Amino acid sequence: MNFLPVFLRLAGKTCLVVGGGSIALRKAEHLLRAGSRVRLVAPDIDARLRELAVAADLEIVERGFTPADLDGVACVIAATDVDAVNAEVSRLAQARELPVNVVDDPALCSFIMPAMIDRSPVQIAISTGGQSPVLARLLRARLESAIPGSYGHLGRLAEEYRERVKQALPDVDTRRRFWEEILDGQAAELVFAGRLEAARELLEARLEQFDATAPRGEVYLVGAGPGDPDLLTFKALRLMQQADVVVHDRLVSAPILEMVRRDAERIYAGKARAEHSMPQESINQLLVRLARDGKRVLRLKGGDPFIFGRGGEEIAELIDEGIEFQVVPGITAASGCASYAGIPLTHRDHSQACIFVTGHRRDGGEDLNWEMLSHANQTVVFYMGLDNVERICTSLKAHGRAPETPAALIEKGTTSVQRVFVGDLDSLPGMIADNDVRAPTLIIVGEVVALHEKLAWYNPGEEIT
Ligand SMILES: C[S@@+](CC[C@H](N)C(=O)[O-])C[C@H]1O[C@@H](n2cnc3c(N)ncnc32)[C@H](O)[C@@H]1O
Structure with a gap:
């Protein structure tokens, strides 16, 4: 952040504008709207400025700038088309520690003028740090249409x-x-x-x-998507801005957490596969307790809460305890990672079905239906499969899937550090050690993976920071 956004109280104060053209006119109008008196100095004065001087608190001094013009003013704007004059105004104003703005020259400014939306008393100021006034104006146009005058x-x-x-x-x-x-x-x-x-x-x-004591707690079970904050839904964002407390997973990316209401309490609930930081039962009880305390609780989960997210267990407990809740779906890792890797999950020629399956085998639990998973012409997406890649590939081959079936690893999909590795059922296990692939990683198996070569479009390395 190069500039701190602030709003100045200038009512009743005198401000100096140096310049007599249309830009000076616009700046004078802004200052007058904020209730300040304006002293305007320039050898040539636009006719519209003269008209304004008749109707408003604008004093026109028709000559070149002199240092004495700075006496008794609260802020200064230089809007001439002579660089040397602008630089001189800036130098002298800064020597007196007066806030100074030089139009279109951020280096000479001690403050910059934002693009503004005025719905007084509501005011919205948009800045690009003086680097792109056009971008600020485009953003203003977008916000103007989203924020009614009322x-x-x-x-x-x-x-x-x-x-x-x-x-x-x-x-x-x-x-x-x-x-x-x-x-x-x-x-x-x-x-x-x-x-x-x-x-x-x-x-x-x-x-x-208004009953201050009535507990009005509720839980929002919200899917945060696979990582890219732009993949959040509008509803997710609205509830994120509203919650008093957020209970979040390890999979929720830092940029998404930053979008949660600033003063909301944050509770980290885990879970890396190996170090469950909070058992599921404790999380369920925590949600109930917080809601009973009257809090609006955001239960924020990576991807979609109902896809390998244990969301069903959490709301079952809320129903049993009579707690109000809403569920907001999110983009699941399979959709997000496949899209950002240029791998369509289905394709008319190559894949008529897509199966999401957990690659994490519970101790003593049932093994997967490998025969069904090994059918041709379908895509199989393994969540949580990184530690079991060897077994996954061997089992698929043992049940009839060809060893050269294309397969991909997508690490931290949709984020700015996404990595995609493409091989086949024979080569996939070796790729993990060779490339130090880490969780969260998704495995996609099927002919559609071969399309990555042609359809890959997302270049995280090229992201502008
Ligand atoms: C417990 S599951 C949660 C899935 C989540 N509810 C969803 O709908 O995406 C965690 C697994 O999802 C996959 N995963 C989630 N986010 C991912 C991402 N950004 N990139 C790659 N895989 C991801 C990984 O396989 C990870 O081990």
């Missing part, structure tokens, strides 16, 4: 009731819940529909009966 009304409603709600609900957590219900529920919908009075009535009615 958010300003919603902000004003919150402003209007802020003190009263604070008095009525002194506990911070209770107050946050109240506001979340108002700002993300029916009251907000009424504001968006232009029914401000009805929204006020609803808010007051809720404030009257």
